[in-house]
Amino acid sequence: MTVFTDVICPFCGCLCDDLEITVEGNKIVRTRNACAISASKYMHHEENRIDGPTVDGKAVGIHEAVDAAAEILASARRPLIYGLSSTECGAVAEAVELAELVGGVVDNTSSVCHGPTILALQAVGESKCTLGEVKNRADLVVFWGCNPAEAHIRHLIRYSGMPRGLFVPEGRKGRYIVAVDVRETRMGRVADLFLKIEPNGDFELLSAIRAAVRGHKIRAETVSGVPRQQIEGLAERMKGAKMGVIFFGLGLTQSDGRHMNIDAAVGLVADLNHHTKFVLTPMRGHYNVAGANTVTAWQTGYPYAVDFSRGYPRYNPGEYTSVDLLARGEADAAVVVASDPAAHFPADAARHLGRIPVVTLDQKVSMTALMSKVVIPVATAGIEAEGTAYRMDGVPIRLRKVIEPHEGVLPDAEVLQMIMYRVRELKEGA
Amino acid sequence: MRDLIVKGGYVYDPLNGVDGERMDIPISGGRVVEKLDEGGAKVIDASGMVVMPGGVDLHSHIAGSKINIGRLMRPEDHRKDVVSRTRLTRAGVGYSCPSTFIAGYRYAQMGYTSVMEAAMPPLGARHVHEELNDTPIFDKAAFTLFGNNYFTLKYVKAGDMEMLKAFIAWMLRATRGYAVKIVNPGGVENWKWGRNVGGLDDLVDNFEVSPRQIITSLARANEELGLPHTIHLHCNNLGVPGNYETTIETMDALGSIKPAGERRNTVHVVHCQFNALDGENWGNVRSGAAKIASYVNGHPHVTLDIGQAIFTDTTTMTGDGPWQFRLHNLTGNKWVNSDVEMEAGAGVVPYTFRENNPANAIQWAIGLELALLIHDPWRVYMTTDHPNGGPFTFYPQVIAWLMSRKARTETMLEAHKACMRRTTLAGIYREYDFGEIATATRAATAKVLGLERKGHLGPGADGDVAVYDIDSTGWRPSMYRDVERAFSRAAYTIKGGEVAVKDGEVVAAPPGRTIWVDAKVPEDAEAELMKDLEAEFRSYYTIGLANYPVQDAYLPHQERAAVDARRGW
Numbered sequence: 001m002t003v004f005t006d007v008i009c010p011f012c013g014c015l016c017d018d019l020e021i022t023v024e025g026n027k028i029v030r031t032r033n034a035c036a037i038s039a040s041k042y043m044h045h046e047e048n049r050i051d052g053p054t055v056d057g058k059a060v061g062i063h064e065a066v067d068a069a070a071e072i073l074a075s076a077r078r079p080l081i082y083g084l085s086s087t088e089c090g091a092v093a094e095a096v097e098l099a100e101l102v103g104g105v106v107d108n109t110s111s112v113c114h115g116p117t118i119l120a121l122q123a124v125g126e127s128k129c130t131l132g133e134v135k136n137r138a139d140l141v142v143f144w145g146c147n148p149a150e151a152h153i154r155h156l157i158r159y160s161g162m163p164r165g166l167f168v169p170e171g172r173k174g175r176y177i178v179a180v181d182v183r184e185t186r187m188g189r190v191a192d193l194f195l196k197i198e199p200n201g202d203f204e205l206l207s208a209i210r211a212a213v214r215g216h217k218i219r220a221e222t223v224s225g226v227p228r229q230q231i232e233g234l235a236e237r238m239k240g241a242k243m244g245v246i247f248f249g250l251g252l253t254q255s256d257g258r259h260m261n262i263d264a265a266v267g268l269v270a271d272l273n274h275h276t277k278f279v280l281t282p283m284r285g286h287y288n289v290a291g292a293n294t295v296t297a298w299q300t301g302y303p304y305a306v307d308f309s310r311g312y313p314r315y316n317p318g319e320y321t322s323v324d325l326l327a328r329g330e331a332d333a334a335v336v337v338a339s340d341p342a343a344h345f346p347a348d349a350a351r352h353l354g355r356i357p358v359v360t361l362d363q364k365v366s367m368t369a370l371m372s373k374v375v376i377p378v379a380t381a382g383i384e385a386e387g388t389a390y391r392m393d394g395v396p397i398r399l400r401k402v403i404e405p406h407e408g409v410l411p412d413a414e415v416l417q418m419i420m421y422r423v424r425e426l427k428e429g430a
Numbered sequence: 431m432r433d434l435i436v437k438g439g440y441v442y443d444p445l446n447g448v449d450g451e452r453m454d455i456p457i458s459g460g461r462v463v464e465k466l467d468e469g470g471a472k473v474i475d476a477s478g479m480v481v482m483p484g485g486v487d488l489h490s491h492i493a494g495s496k497i498n499i500g501r502l503m504r505p506e507d508h509r510k511d512v513v514s515r516t517r518l519t520r521a522g523v524g525y526s527c528p529s530t531f532i533a534g535y536r537y538a539q540m541g542y543t544s545v546m547e548a549a550m551p552p553l554g555a556r557h558v559h560e561e562l563n564d565t566p567i568f569d570k571a572a573f574t575l576f577g578n579n580y581f582t583l584k585y586v587k588a589g590d591m592e593m594l595k596a597f598i599a600w601m602l603r604a605t606r607g608y609a610v611k612i613v614n615p616g617g618v619e620n621w622k623w624g625r626n627v628g629g630l631d632d633l634v635d636n637f638e639v640s641p642r643q644i645i646t647s648l649a650r651a652n653e654e655l656g657l658p659h660t661i662h663l664h665c666n667n668l669g670v671p672g673n674y675e676t677t678i679e680t681m682d683a684l685g686s687i688k689p690a691g692e693r694r695n696t697v698h699v700v701h702c703q704f705n706a707l708d709g710e711n712w713g714n715v716r717s718g719a720a721k722i723a724s725y726v727n728g729h730p731h732v733t734l735d736i737g738q739a740i741f742t743d744t745t746t747m748t749g750d751g752p753w754q755f756r757l758h759n760l761t762g763n764k765w766v767n768s769d770v771e772m773e774a775g776a777g778v779v780p781y782t783f784r785e786n787n788p789a790n791a792i793q794w795a796i797g798l799e800l801a802l803l804i805h806d807p808w809r810v811y812m813t814t815d816h817p818n819g820g821p822f823t824f825y826p827q828v829i830a831w832l833m834s835r836k837a838r839t840e841t842m843l844e845a846h847k848a849c850m851r852r853t854t855l856a857g858i859y860r861e862y863d864f865g866e867i868a869t870a871t872r873a874a875t876a877k878v879l880g881l882e883r884k885g886h887l888g889p890g891a892d893g894d895v896a897v898y899d900i901d902s903t904g905w906r907p908s909m910y911r912d913v914e915r916a917f918s919r920a921a922y923t924i925k926g927g928e929v930a931v932k933d934g935e936v937v938a939a940p941p942g943r944t945i946w947v948d949a950k951v952p953e954d955a956e957a958e959l960m961k962d963l964e965a966e967f968r969s970y971y972t973i974g975l976a977n978y979p980v981q982d983a984y985l986p987h988q989e990r991a992a993v994d995a996r997r998g999w
Contacts, residue, residue, distance in 0.1 A: 006976040017977045089560065100521050121503050125764035125778075130553060132771025132972040137622060159972060166580075166970050167636070243623065270765065273755060277624035279769065297501045298493075298530050298561050301508040301523035311514035312521050313529075315505050386983070388556060394495055394768070396556040397973060398981050 001029075004402045009038045010086070010382025013284035013392030014152050014159070021402045028383075028403060035153035042383065048364045049406075050377035062376065062408060066415070069335070069359040069374045070422035076333035076357075078309065079104035082322045083339030085286035088387020088399055091412035092288075092295040095337060096306070098420045101427075105307045105331070106300075108292035109339055111321040116253040117282045118293065118303050119317060120262030127269050129245070129279045130393045131158075136165035137277070140241035142178040144265070145202065145251020146283045149186040155283070156190070160247065167242070176237065180205070181251060193234070198225040200256035206264035209235050213271050239275040246280040253282070284392035287382070291390035326352040335359045335419075336368050337412055338378075343367035359419075361412050378412045379405035387411070431927055432472050433458045436895055439476030440902045442868035443483060445877065445886035449865045450902055455481060457893035460927040464889045474922055474929070476897045482868045483885050484543025484568075484894030484925065486875040489662075489700050489735050490816040492533050493547045493561035493572070495554045496747040499766050499778045500527035500817070504745060507780070519936050526744040526817040534566035535936045536823055541896025541920035544876070544884050547572040548662070548700065548815075549613060549749045551774040552579070553973070555605035559944065559984040566939040567923075567930050569884075569892075569989075571946065573662050574607030575749055576648055577615035580772040581966070583637040586647045592999075595651045596959040599949035599995060602657075604979035606946040608991070609659040609879075610652050613749035614666055615644040618775045626752035627666055630679055641666050642683055649687045649696055655949050655995040656690040658880025660733070662698050665705045668753050674718025677705040678725050681732045694730045698878060701737025701815035703797040709852075712760075712789050716852035719796045723803035726810070733878050734804075735811040738797035738828045739790065740820025741845070743782045748818065751775035772971060783820065785841075788848035793819075795853035798831055798838060802860045807869040808877070825871075826917035832862040832870070834910035864902045880991075881945070893927035896920050941987050949993040 007019040020032035021042060031039045053065035060068075073079050081099050084092050085108050092108070099106035110118065120126070134141065141160050148155040156162060161172055168174040179191035180202075188194035197205055201224025208223040212235035218228050238244055246269060252261045265280055272278035284290050293303035300306045302315035305322075318324055322341065325331045326349035333356055342350050343366065353371065360372040363380045379385040384405035390396050405411075410418075436455040441448050456466035491497050501508070501523075508523035513532050515521035522529030528536065537545055550558045550572040558572050576582050576598065585594040598610060616634040617627040623635055630642040649661045665680050667673040677699065687696040699705070708718035726732050746757060751767055754777020758765035761781060769775040783790040797819065804810040812832070816822035830837045835858075842849055842856060850856045862870070876885020883892045900916035919934025930938050967975040982988075 006974045008977065017974050093564070097520070100515050118502070121766070122505055123764065125503060125758075125766045127765070127767040129767075129769035130771045130972070132970065133622065133769050135972060136771060136970055164969075270758075273624060273767075275624075277622060279767070293502070294498060294557070295560075298498050298564060299520070299522070301501050301527070301529045302505060303502050308515075308521060312512035313508075313523060314512075315508075388560060390557070394557075395553055395973065396560070397977055398556065398983070 004400060007400050007402060008382060008389070008397050009034060010287045010389065010399055011038050011041050012152050012287055013290065014155050015287055015389055015391040015397050016154050016158060017397055023402055026403050037153060045380060045383055050362060050365055050369060050375060052377060054375045056373060065374050065376050066418045066422055069419045070426055072333050072357045072359060072373065073102045073335070073419065074423050074426040076102065078331050079333040079335065080322060080325055080331040081106045081335045081337070082341060083109065083337040084292040085109040085289035086338040087412045088288060088381040088385070088389055089291045089295045090387050091337060091416060092292050093299065094413050094416035094420065096296055096299045098416055099306070100308045101420060101423055103309050103311065105320050105325060106296065107320065107322045108289065108296065108304050109286055110289055110293055110304045111317065112323060113250060113285055113289065114253055114282050115304065115317055115321065116259035117262050119259035120266055123259070124263050124266045126266050127273060127279045128281050128393065130395055134160050134245050135163045137167050137243040138245045139168060139174055140176050140237060140244035142180065142244070142246040143187055143191070144180045144246055144248040145255070146247060146249025147181070147185040147187045148283065149190050152283055178234065195226050195230060201225060202252055202255055202261045203257040203264050206261065206268055210264065210268040210271055213239060213268065238272055238278065241276055243277040244272065247283050248280065249283040281393055288389040290392055290394055291388065294390050294394070323349045331356060333357050337361045340366040340368045342371055361415055376415050377409050378415055379409050381411065385411040431460065433466055433470060434474060434924065434927055435466055435468060435471045436474045436476050436481055436897060436924070439479045439481035439897060441481045441887065442864050443887040444865055444869045444873040446888045455887050455895060457924065457927045460893050462887050462889055462891040462893055474897065478901050479921055480864060480898040480900055480902050482541070482896050483872045483887050483891070484896050484923065485541050486544040486872045486879070486881065486885050487542055487813065487822065488546050488811060488875040488879055489548045489813045490545050490822055491548060491747055492545060493530065493565060494550055494558035495768065496549065496776045496778060497527060498561070499768065500745040500747050501529065503764065503766055503778065504780060507745060519939060526821045530561050530564040531566060534568060534939065538567040538923045538925065538931050538936060539919055539934055540825060540917060541898065541923050542568055543894035543923065543925050544569045544881065546570065546879065549611055550574050550605060550607055551770045551776065552601060552605045553770050553773055555607070555980045556984055559606060559980060562944055563984070563986065567925055567942050569943045569945060571608035571944065573609040573611035574601055574605045575613060575774040576610050577612030577644060578618040578774055582644065582648065583619065583634060583639055586643050587637050587639045591647065591651060592955055593959060593962070594647060595655055595995065596951045596955040598651055598655060599951045600956065600959055602947045602949060606944065606980045606985055608945055608947050609657065609662050610648055611662045612645060612648060613664040614668065614753065615641040617666055618749065618751055621752040621775055622769055629666060629676055630683065645680060646683055646687065649684050653687055653690040653696060656993055657947060657949065658991055658993070659878065660695055660698050662700060664700050664748065664750060668704050668750055669756065671707045671709040671711050671715040674706045674708050674722055677702065677722060681725060681729065685729060685731055689731065695733050695878065696731045699732060699734040701813065701818060702734040702800055703737040703739060703793055703819065706796050706800065715789050715792060717792055717796045717799060717854065719799035720803055720854050723800060726804050733809045734800065735813040736797040736800045737813055737815035737819045739783050739793040740814060740824045740827065741783050741785045741790070741794065742820050744817045744820050745778060746781045746818045747776065747778040749774055749776050751777045753777070754779050757781065785845040788846045791846035791849035792852055794845065795849040795855040799853055799855050799858065801832055801870070802858045807866045808874045810870065811875050812870045826914045829867055829917050830910040830914040833867065833913055834907035835859060835861055836908050837910040861907050893924060895924040897922040943987045943989045944985050945989045945991055947993055948990045949995050951995050952999050955999065
């Protein structure tokens with residue numbers, strides 16, 4: 001029996017690094033410190049695994065599967081490489097190079113989650129910090145359109161709600177927590193103040209708070225369902241905080257206004273910095289979606305939606321983003337790494353995936369794997385393979401390996417390398 | 431690897447006293463050697479050309495979270511400078527925030543073979559090293575940020591030099607860093623409450639220590655440890671008119687520190703142009719360069735780099751959060767702030783230096799004044815603080831300005847007249863020669879960094895050579911455009927004995943090494959430090975001490991610079 005300590009959880013953007021994983025005979029038998037979701041990921045990680053590589057549903061060896069994948073890519077005119085947010089950074093780097101080699105598009109899941117956050121960053125910037133800054137200093141914490149109490153379960157415990165910090169020695173008592181959402185979730189009940197906002201009213205409410213912070217009088221009785229007094233009260237509280245933070249989720253990025261909502265939040269935070277210290281941070285979902293953006297940016301200059309069809313990288317969300325590329329029927333082949341777009345994409349896009357040859361690299365059987373021409377099982381990063389992941393705040397952490405992968409099962413990065421090697425041979429042969 | 435001989439060029443190797451003599455440079459096993467059996471060696475014909483050691487840039491922002499924020503936030507910067515994939519080289523983008531591969535290629539294309547990343551936040555060290563691994567050709571090192579670190583402040587407050595020294599040694603090892611970087615000491619910690627410090631004797635909130643105490647303590651610790659480089663200091667009050675006084679005061683505070691070993695210097699002041707402003711506000715700002723130069727000329731313990739401003743659109747990025755907020759408010763340009771728990775901060779703001787803007791014209795002149803008014807070329811170095819003053823790809827233009835008064839005059843006439851009226855540049859006739867350029871861009875930088883095998887071409891030196899297609903014997907300053915052209919595209923860049931660039935094109939892209947400092951301290955000092963770190967990490971960091979140090983997997987091509995600090999502890 002081996003007990004691994006300080007293990008990093010490869011589930012959500014919190015990347016908790018204090019797990020204890022007990023392994024007996026290459027089987028995970030116990031977890032400690034893990035949240036319910038994480039424990040389930042570890043304990044059930046053997047379930048529903050892809051048995052072996054397949055081409056057209058028939059079991060083949062890894063080399064045959066790699067050959068088939070390479071042939072698809074080498075003959076495609078507009079291949080798409082998508083996913084990458086639930087794997088380690090080495091795989092992201094290989095995916096970018098593969099896209100470059102085949103003149104394709106490389107995109108990650110941020111194009112359907114925090115893409116608007118990045119668009120806002122490119123328009124107006126952002127004031128952010130690592131999570132320890134919140135733990136050590138923040139006395140006002142706002143959760144806007146997100147529900148960490150159920151989705152990022154240890155966020156409140158480790159970073160933003162309960163912990164006793166350097167300058168917040170009282171812990172939870174030293175922080176005033178505000179939740180803004182369209183309905184009262186568990187987060188709303190945990191908060192000191194819950195603001196129920198009308199759906200799609202985020203931009204207006206943020207703008208009203210911003211106006212109040214700037215000392216303008218608000219004439220409307222309510223804005224987006226929130227009474228004027230509460231808005232003015234919150235503005236005063238924000239200005240008077242020692243250090244404040246807004247965490248926001250898809251409730252803000254994917255409701256009406258999208259990146260304009262984030263623009264408004266960034267503007268509010270910038271204004272607040274004339275009074276006190278204020279920051280904002282997106283609640284990233286997949287454990288390494290931040291890493292996918294980070295690696296793609298240092299290799300190409302752009303964080304997602306990167307097109308290499310001209311030999312050099314171009315960036316245009318809305319055009320080179322996966323959903324749009326598929327819905328237009330433009331992509332003629334796809335490689336999906338650690339993601340399940342067939343299950344999650346809008347119908348038009350998912351339907352087109354069914355019409356083109358798809359290569360899927362994943363650990364578990366998914367909708368996408370079921371409809372793929374080539375399926376290659378891979379080792380789970382953070383459980384069966386090492387690698388780097390970037391936490392939601394951009395802190396890079398090295399993932400641990402606690403058990404050996406099944407015989408012959410390789411990490412994503414190695415499989416992508418093999419495909420790339422074969423594509424190069426095919427292209428140079430021709 | 432095949433032996434190689436660079437034949438018949440005019441060699442400028444200031445560290446070995448060679449100034450333009452025709453010499454051959456034999457290279458074997460990646461190093462310069464005394465003699466070589468010429469039979470099997472590849473011959474590089476450098477006749478009629480200038481031969482120098484490979485360039486050594488001691489201050490540039492090329493890897494890590496700051497430059498990557500710049501890349502992320504500026505698609506408009508990339509779109510005007512795109513690079514396609516070739517069979518040998520990766521695709522990418524250039525201009526002020528180049529992608530990693532392109533940064534590697536372009537430095538090499540200018541004959542640079544060593545580049546220092548100037549600011550590494552410890553918590554983001556893995557990120558820095560991941561990017562450095564994707565930056566080909568040149569050798570590199572990264573400077574770890576110490577000036578606002580919780581433990582620095584704690585040990586300085588307690589006056590515990592032993593703990594401070596043990597901490598520096600441990601942190602350099604944990605981050606695989608090379609030098610002690612200090613950015614706006616105390617100011618960045620205060621910025622975490624939305625404030626700053628205004629001078630050397632202001633106090634840091636909650637810690638009750640002053641920037642003066644932080645700087646002098648770190649400098650003393652640095653010299654007592656005997657680290658290869660001095661402290662690398664971004665002074666307080668950067669970008670504030672009148673700040674030249676703070677800069678001189680800071681330099682003066684370090685005059686009494688005892689330098690390590692044989693050296694005389696105790697501080698390197700970075701991108702001094704931004705800290706050499708006289709006047710009370712941006713309306714009446716004028717150059718303070720002459721006063722700084724006069725101080726430096728009389729005080730051998732100071733070195734500096736100029737941080738030359740270039741008239742172009744660029745991206746400013748520093749570990750100086752409060753300054754970046756100030757710049758955001760001055761310009762209205764988009765602003766990213768990024769604070770790092772327990773350690774550091776950073777900010778990024780796009781900025782355009784304009785010829786017709788009086789303040790920018792003065793800034794442009796200040797960099798050149800510093801380079802020309804400081805007599806000793808071994809103590810003032812050419813940088814643009816890439817990309818803060820401008821992208822590193824403008825180095826050839828800076829070289830032209832340094833070597834040719836005509837080049838300067840032409841720019842002065844184009845720029846706002848403030849650069850003539852409120853600086854001394856118009857009255858300066860000095861022109862660098864090739865030997866002085868070699869000093870300011872490789873020999874002196876390698877020396878001050880303590881990189882003993884860099885910056886020269888004597889036997890035992892790394893086989894890093896730049897060959898520029900220009901005949902220095904017939905050259906006159908009026909021919910500055912030839913210099914600019916030659917230094918833009920090296921005829922050859924040889925890295926570790928391998929030809930990486932030929933006729934300005936990349937022909938090989940080896941990975942390059944990462945150099946870091948491993949300083950040994952007494953075991954009991956380290957044990958006491960670890961006790962404190964364990965407790966503090968558990969309480970205040972969000973990552974465990976076990977997961978904190980950079981793992982060896984991040985340094986596939988590393989070179990350890992060992993320092994034994996146990997003697998005289």
